[in-house]
Amino acid sequence: MSPNPSDTSASTSGQAILVSVGWPYANNHLHAGHLAGAYLPADIFARYQRMRGNRVLMVSGSDSHGTPVTVRAEQEGATPEAVFERYHQSFLETFKGFGISFDIFTSTDTPNHIEVTQDLFLRMLKQGDLYEAEQELLYDATAGRFLPDRYVEGICPRCQFDGARGDQCDNCGATLDVLELINPRSKLSDATPERRKSRHFFLRLTAFTERLIEWIERADHNNWRPHVRNFTLGMLREGLIDRAITRDITWGVPIPLEGYESKRIYVWFEAVIGYLSATKEWASANGNPDGWHAWWTDPAARTVYFIGKDNVPFHTVIWPAMLMSDGTLNLPSDVPANQYLTMSGSKASKSRGGVVWLPDYLERYDPDPFRYALAAAMPETSDADFTWAEYVRRNNDELVARWGNLVNRVLTITRRNFDGRVPEPPRLLEPGIFSGDVLRHAPYRLSPESRALLDRVDAAFNTVGGDYDRVQMRRALTGAMEVAGAANQYLDTRAPWQAVKADRDHAAETLYVALNAISGLVTMLNPVLPFTTQRAWEYLGHEGTVGIAGWRRTPVLAGTVLPEPGPLYRKLDDSVVAEEEARLGL
RNA sequence: GGCAGGAUAGCUCAGCGGUAGAGCAGCGGACUCAUAAGCCGUUGGUCGCGGGUUCAAAUCCCGCUCCUGCUACCA
Numbered sequence: 001m002s003p004n005p006s007d008t009s010a011s012t013s014g015q016a017i018l019v020s021v022g023w024p025y026a027n028n029h030l031h032a033g034h035l036a037g038a039y040l041p042a043d044i045f046a047r048y049q050r051m052r053g054n055r056v057l058m059v060s061g062s063d064s065h066g067t068p069v070t071v072r073a074e075q076e077g078a079t080p081e082a083v084f085e086r087y088h089q090s091f092l093e094t095f096k097g098f099g100i101s102f103d104i105f106t107s108t109d110t111p112n113h114i115e116v117t118q119d120l121f122l123r124m125l126k127q128g129d130l131y132e133a134e135q136e137l138l139y140d141a142t143a144g145r146f147l148p149d150r151y152v153e154g155i156c157p158r159c160q161f162d163g164a165r166g167d168q169c170d171n172c173g174a175t176l177d178v179l180e181l182i183n184p185r186s187k188l189s190d191a192t193p194e195r196r197k198s199r200h201f202f203l204r205l206t207a208f209t210e211r212l213i214e215w216i217e218r219a220d221h222n223n224w225r226p227h228v229r230n231f232t233l234g235m236l237r238e239g240l241i242d243r244a245i246t247r248d249i250t251w252g253v254p255i256p257l258e259g260y261e262s263k264r265i266y267v268w269f270e271a272v273i274g275y276l277s278a279t280k281e282w283a284s285a286n287g288n289p290d291g292w293h294a295w296w297t298d299p300a301a302r303t304v305y306f307i308g309k310d311n312v313p314f315h316t317v318i319w320p321a322m323l324m325s326d327g328t329l330n331l332p333s334d335v336p337a338n339q340y341l342t343m344s345g346s347k348a349s350k351s352r353g354g355v356v357w358l359p360d361y362l363e364r365y366d367p368d369p370f371r372y373a374l375a376a377a378m379p380e381t382s383d384a385d386f387t388w389a390e391y392v393r394r395n396n397d398e399l400v401a402r403w404g405n406l407v408n409r410v411l412t413i414t415r416r417n418f419d420g421r422v423p424e425p426p427r428l429l430e431p432g433i434f435s436g437d438v439l440r441h442a443p444y445r446l447s448p449e450s451r452a453l454l455d456r457v458d459a460a461f462n463t464v465g466g467d468y469d470r471v472q473m474r475r476a477l478t479g480a481m482e483v484a485g486a487a488n489q490y491l492d493t494r495a496p497w498q499a500v501k502a503d504r505d506h507a508a509e510t511l512y513v514a515l516n517a518i519s520g521l522v523t524m525l526n527p528v529l530p531f532t533t534q535r536a537w538e539y540l541g542h543e544g545t546v547g548i549a550g551w552r553r554t555p556v557l558a559g560t561v562l563p564e565p566g567p568l569y570r571k572l573d574d575s576v577v578a579e580e581e582a583r584l585g586l
Numbered sequence: 587g588g589c590a591g592g593a594u595a596g597c598u599c600a601g602c603g604g605u606a607g608a609g610c611a612g613c614g615g616a617c618u619c620a621u622a623a624g625c626c627g628u629u630g631g632u633c634g635c636g637g638g639u640u641c642a643a644a645u646c647c648c649g650c651u652c653c654u655g656c657u658a659c660c661a
Contacts, residue, residue: 067659230589234657247659268661309590339656397610398609404623495618495619497620500619569621
């Protein structure tokens, strides 16, 4: 049973919310850092908003262009298309495996994206926000390619450190101009690059500085994450620099003008447009080509961008400037960028190893425990560390022992003692005095502690929901799990396994209440644990999917037949820690 | 260099102006429905260092030390 993605995205009520997720470079598989940084928080947020009845559209796609894809292709002797296709397929499988519920996951290699990009390019050119100028660049004659700054190394003109990159010296921290480097050499071929002039289009970022500052400083951006807001403001106050948005390459979106056949629009300008083109593609595919307006031109829409922190400038400066240039499109409502996830203390990185590859993980373990462990340790305010020891601990102590066991013990006692059905608590009216309909519809007589537990569950929908809405996933998860703890306490206090022998009404009430509390928890935890909560939902005798029932405690009705449950999570042996750490190669 | 975040119990972290908190680990206990899970109690901290503001600071301000990250042409 798959925890289906878009139960309600086609619904016409609720607020339009665009969940935009960073576009992964199609030059390698995805790893845990990608999941914790962008895809998981976006998915949790999207699932929550769908349950609230909002019109969610979750979009992203593979970034098929860019130097790394080309470089990888050359290393393999393959075409960039082949490299991109391979990893695009990998991404799709990974998202399916982890239940990342995109409404559309497309790529930048589509006719639609090229058209949308070229259209915006031409309009910005007409507006004067793009202009043409000559630029002097380093050219690697051996590799036959102009070199991005970071692909050039040499001696730092400030500190004489040999190994400075074209953009920055790692030794003294100075920001460099690639042309200043002494004895430059290409990282691609080790050749000495030569200077060549080339005409390019530039984005007139400097023209947007004031408008961007005003926009960021507006009151409603005070709840942006401090690191996102401060970084952006700092950048704006330091002064923006017009950037070239075209390159002398052949893999990318063509420039829609004559005489530029050897150049392409560069990824950092083009990829962010993907949010818009993906929305348009989705709308067309759903038979309503104008449908994209609901998220992009209706000011009531909310647009949230889930990215890693390295991506902040593109989403809080460059993309907003492009949207301002257009003038009709909504600016980002929030950019809740995450910090980095470190793996046992070292940075997760495609290049440096020490990485948990997601396709690899899925071959050995279930998705929900990973979603849970990452959500519980999500790098929301600062870098967070992932260790396998902590993963096993959270799986065993929190998912198995506290939550899974709660579900299992309640279902088991109930089925054994009440004929496999949800028992009925005693009602307020005593039989004999009234009868028939009056008796059948009288409210249940619940003890104060029963009432208190259900109240606590219901109240948690507000607090936990608010946390999901503010993209504070750790807090949301803590709040929900505390309620699971309260349910365990309640059970111990009421000891229904004893009460069944002496006072069946007492036990009936306890189990009825516990089942209802679990029903609430299933909904509350569903955004984080979509697979296992769906199973728990079915164990409770509910029909359909968790998501469709909405953001509220769905009542478990007395008399409902309970199917035979199975364990939601499996306990992991401690040996997993050593095995996986060996695999990490740390 | 600039900027940001962090430094709190053995471990992972929360608290961010009002007598130090959680989970795990450790110790003790009562129970036994459950994937030997759950529940109750308990040991344990001069809240990185030095100043300052305040009736009151882990919490605000200044300085310092250490760690991590970002620094827009590898998105």
